[in-house]
Amino acid sequence: MSFKPLFSRALGLAPGRLHFAAHSHHLWPNASxxxxxxxxxxxxxxxxxxxxxxxxxxxxxxxxxxxxxxxxxxxxxxxxxxxxxxxxxxxxxxxxxxxxxxxxxxxxxxxxxxxxxxxxxxxxxxxxxxxxxxxxxxxxxxxxxxxxxxxxxxxxxxxxxxxxxxxxxxxxxxxxxxxxxxxxxxxxxxxxxxxxxxxxxxxxxxxxxxxxxxxxxxxxxxxxxxxxxxxxxxxxxxxxxxxxxxxxxxxxxxxxxxxxxxxxxxxxxxxxxxxxxxxxxMLTEAGLDTSAVADHARGLGVRFQKALTAGRAGALSQAEILNPIGDEAARARFLALRHPDAPAWRETLLEAGVVSDVRDDVIRFGFGLYQDEGDVEALMQRAERAL
Incomplete structure (x- = not known):
């Protein structure tokens, strides 16, 4: 399910951008x-x-x-x-x-x-x-x-x-x-x-x-x-x-x-x-609580993690996943990938219209309501082409 209509203003200001930094600077919904x-x-x-x-x-x-x-x-x-x-x-x-x-x-x-x-x-x-x-x-x-x-x-x-x-x-x-x-x-x-x-x-x-x-x-x-x-x-x-x-x-x-x-x-x-x-x-009116939002983000993260382990995300697949998605326990809303080239990857992806963020040798990809499965697929495709 897509919740993008709740964020149409923010998404419309940069329509070609894939924003996977919800853990860093979350996009603001229309209600804000x-x-x-x-x-x-x-x-x-x-x-x-x-x-x-x-x-x-x-x-x-x-x-x-x-x-x-x-x-x-x-x-x-x-x-x-x-x-x-x-x-x-x-x-x-x-x-x-x-x-x-x-x-x-x-x-x-x-x-x-x-x-x-x-x-x-x-x-x-x-x-x-x-x-x-x-x-x-x-x-x-x-x-x-x-x-x-x-x-x-x-x-x-x-x-x-x-x-x-x-x-x-x-x-x-x-x-x-x-x-x-x-x-x-x-x-x-x-x-x-x-x-x-x-x-x-x-x-x-x-x-x-x-x-x-x-x-x-x-x-x-x-x-x-x-x-x-x-x-x-x-x-x-x-x-x-x-x-x-x-x-x-x-x-x-x-x-x-x-x-x-x-x-x-x-x-x-x-x-x-x-x-x-x-x-x-807004969340109440949409019938969403933190558990539902976390489930949505987890589903997107699982999809991205599978692409990483299958070698479908370019050089990102070479990185170590520091917090892999496993059971249903509480977890971060982002995947942290460690690799010496993480800072360079972040810059290259930014040029390709993909926003992530980096901390030392860890590049992070965060997931939220304004993304859907199509965005994850586009992320993998751009990563394969750019890296």
């Missing part, structure tokens, strides 16, 4: 265009009072949508920011001593990787990084390191952005989480709306951070944090939005909300949340 216009209209219709509309309607709807997607018992544990980096900085600032002791991996996204390296240079944090490779033993090794103790913060990706490996031991980490530390933070950017995710059993102990740029199909600027009650109650880095609501704190000191609003920053453009809400409504 209409939401963008609606945000402009409301900002000018309500003018100074637009914040009543945003905080009274737009944000509660977005909180409810995130909570429904993740199985969160309370939408008020969700707060928004322009990017996930903002949340990481606020979380680390809330640790009461220095240096902050962090357990993580050597495969985290750059928002954490770069900031952590700079914190280390400044003597503000000490980071223990568990290697991803070999990945078949990684979950056990990471949980073992976490159980060894001595950490203030434990941060790990749900799905690793480079390799597509899935970490399925969040519940084991949640058992270790305490309000006094360690705090467990899951980077869910490649998991949220990519694969069904139920945090209902760990929501009271685990932070979860993600956003709309990828599988939520709503673009940049709309990131969120699920923050369990009682954990990091007074982040040092704080914005004036966190002053609104019922505040608690020391007499004469800076007050904070008890819910996720304690992590609010300051003024930013909320247009992304209009887009996010519109996309979620």
């Amino acid at each position: 265009f209409e939401a963008q216009q609606h945000a402009w209209d409301e900002a000018n219709r309500h003018a100074d009072r637009k914040w009543d509309q945003i905080f009274g309607k737009v944000i509660p709807e977005a909180q409810a949508q995130v909570a429904a997607e993740l199985g969160l018992p309370d939408p008020n544990t969700v707060v928004f920011a322009p990017n996930t980096h903002d949340f990481l900085v606020r979380l680390v600032s809330g640790v009461a001593h220095s240096p902050v002791r962090i357990l993580s991996t050597d495969g985290e996204f750059h928002s954490f990787r770069r900031q952590a390296a700079r914190w280390e240079e400044a003597g503000q944090v000490v980071v223990e990084r568990v290697p991803l490779q070999p990945f078949d033993t990684f979950p056990d090794r990471f949980v073992q390191a976490a159980r060894a103790g001595g950490h203030d913060l434990i941060l790990v990706s749900q799905v690793f952005f480079r390799t597509g490996g899935v970490f399925d031991r969040i519940a084991d980490l949640a058992e270790l989480a305490r309000p006094e530390g360690p705090w467990v933070v899951v980077d869910g950017y490649h998991g949220f709306m990519a694969t069904p995710t139920d945090l209902s059993e760990v929501a009271d102990r685990v932070f979860y951070v993600s956003g709309g740029y990828k599988y939520a199909m709503s673009g940049e600027g709309g990131c969120f944090l699920h923050a369990p009650d009682g954990f990091c109650p007074r982040p040092v880095v704080t914005g004036w939005f966190a002053e609104f609501g019922e505040l608690a704190g020391p007499p004469g000191g800076v007050g904070y909300r008890a819910d996720a609003g304690r992590f609010w920053g300051a003024t930013f453009d909320f247009t992304a949340l209009y887009r996010f809400n519109a996309v979620r409504r």
Whole structure:
């Protein structure tokens, strides 16, 4: 089945392009265009009072949508920011001593990787990084390191952005989480709306951070944090939005909300949340949930994987598939292919009208609703001709 009509605007702007980077910059559906216009209209219709509309309607709807997607018992544990980096900085600032002791991996996204390296240079944090490779033993090794103790913060990706490996031991980490530390933070950017995710059993102990740029199909600027009650109650880095609501704190000191609003920053453009809400409504109207979208993407991925193993995708067939599609377990929405020529392949394919992306020696092909089987066939044909 083809869902291309939902993306006719984006597809029509580059009709000859084969966009297989849904995991990187997901194309936006038509509903998001209409939401963008609606945000402009409301900002000018309500003018100074637009914040009543945003905080009274737009944000509660977005909180409810995130909570429904993740199985969160309370939408008020969700707060928004322009990017996930903002949340990481606020979380680390809330640790009461220095240096902050962090357990993580050597495969985290750059928002954490770069900031952590700079914190280390400044003597503000000490980071223990568990290697991803070999990945078949990684979950056990990471949980073992976490159980060894001595950490203030434990941060790990749900799905690793480079390799597509899935970490399925969040519940084991949640058992270790305490309000006094360690705090467990899951980077869910490649998991949220990519694969069904139920945090209902760990929501009271685990932070979860993600956003709309990828599988939520709503673009940049709309990131969120699920923050369990009682954990990091007074982040040092704080914005004036966190002053609104019922505040608690020391007499004469800076007050904070008890819910996720304690992590609010300051003024930013909320247009992304209009887009996010519109996309979620679009999916509901189309009878689609994350499971159905993931099944569609899996089918396209299986078709491409079969072509790779059959030698029907040019030189791409020489690559090692780091995350082959096997059983029905949760997985990334992309295939990661490792080969020394990956960067050159990406450039050659781009000249042939095929958009993928590359991380070091790994070229990635992502799948989404705006592709169908015909696009996969065209991908294989162009790869055979170009490589």
